Amino acid sequence: VFNDVYIAYELMDTDLHQIIRSNQPLSEEHCQYFLYQILRGLKYIHSANVLHRDLKPSNLLLNSNCDMKICDFGLARVTSETDFMTEYVVTRWYRAPELLLNSSDYTAAIDVWSVGCIFMELMDRRPLFPGRDHVNQLRLLLELIGTPSEAELGFLNENAKRYIRQLPQYRSQSFAEKFPHVHPAAIDLVEKMLTFDPRQRITGKLNLTVEHDP
Numbered sequence: 290v291f292n293d294v295y296i297a298y299e300l301m302d303t304d305l306h307q308i309i310r311s312n313q314p315l316s317e318e319h320c321q322y323f324l325y326q327i328l329r330g331l332k333y334i335h336s337a338n339v340l341h342r343d344l345k346p347s348n349l350l351l352n353s354n355c356d357m358k359i360c361d362f363g364l365a366r367v368t369s370e371t372d373f374m375t376e377y378v379v380t381r382w383y384r385a386p387e388l389l390l391n392s393s394d395y396t397a398a399i400d401v402w403s404v405g406c407i408f409m410e411l412m413d414r415r416p417l418f419p420g421r422d423h424v425n426q427l428r429l430l431l432e433l434i435g436t437p438s439e440a441e442l443g444f445l446n447e448n449a450k451r452y453i454r455q456l457p458q459y460r461s462q463s464f465a466e467k468f469p470h471v472h473p474a475a476i477d478l479v480e481k482m483l484t485f486d487p488r489q490r491i492t493g494k495l496n497l498t499v500e501h502d503p
Contacts, residue, residue, distance in 0.1 A: 298360060302353055305407070306346035309414055317472060319355065320411050326357040327404055331493040334359070335397045341365050344403035345380045346410065368396070379403060381426050382416050386437075386485050389427045390449040398487035405482030412471045428456075434485055435461025441486040 305323065308315070327349065334341055342364040350358040364379075379388055385402035387395050409417040418433075420426025436459045442450045464476045471479075481491035 296360075296362065298350065298358055299352075301350035301358060303351050304347050305349040305351060305357075305411070308351060309346055309410060315411070315414075320408070320475070322355060323349075323351075323357060323411060324404075324408050327359070327407070328493055330357070330359040331400055331404065334365075335400070335493055338368055339365055340368050340397055341400050341403075343379055344400055344407065345383045346407055349407070381420055381423070382406065382418055384426065385487065386427070386430060387444065387487055389423060389430075390445055390452070392445065392449070394444075396487060397493070398490045401482050401490050401493055402487075404493070405479050408475070408482070409468070409471075409479055412475060413468060430483075431456065431459045433462050433464075433467070434483055435459050437485040441484075441489070444486060444488060 327344075331341070331344075341359065341362065343361060344359070348359065348361040350360050379385070379399060383403040383406045385395070385399040388399060406417045418426060418429045420429050436456070437453065442453060445453070464471075464480055465473065468476065478491075484490045
């Protein structure tokens with residue numbers, strides 16, 4: 290019986306957080322290739338019924354060939370429909386709405402939300418939702434994607450629904466207008482990743498179809 294599992298990686302040169310913060314220019318092709326690799330890795334992880342639960346730029350390692358490795362599986366876990374899931378996972382800036390609202394019934398869609406945040410940070414060279422705290426984090430994302438409809442609140446418990454209803458109403462902003470320098474195809478993909486309702490969020494597998502997985 291083993292109590293611990295260790296994962297050994299090849300030595301990598303840096304991580305995506307360092308690249309984003311650097312002055313190194315990134316072409317559209319760079320960003321597409323990074324996203325493609327994240328989605329390939331995520332597709333494999335999710336196919337094993339595992340949620341990573343802490344995807345962020347500093348957990349995406351890179352070498353000089355732009356090869357990427359997903360690392361830090363310290364919060365990862367196997368999921369099943371009957372499991373009770375812990376609430377406090379994912380670094381705040383990359384945390385999906387269902388986690389901010391203390392849902393314990395979340396799915397692999399939380400990782401897809403994180404990828405959407407990472408991809409926009411990669412394209413814009415700054416965090417998409419740099420919340421100061423839990424409350425501010427939720428406000429920032431609602432200011433962009435808008436206050437959810439009653440139908441979109443359907444997956445939440447009554448306490449979470451009441452909390453959302455008492456917040457100020459926000460009209461969704463146009464991603465294309467807010468980020469005019471980002472390619473329309475990238476905007477379309479990100480909008481499908483960053484939906485409030487996880488049941489409407491595109492899956493990692495479908496993302497790869499968009500990205501032309503061979």
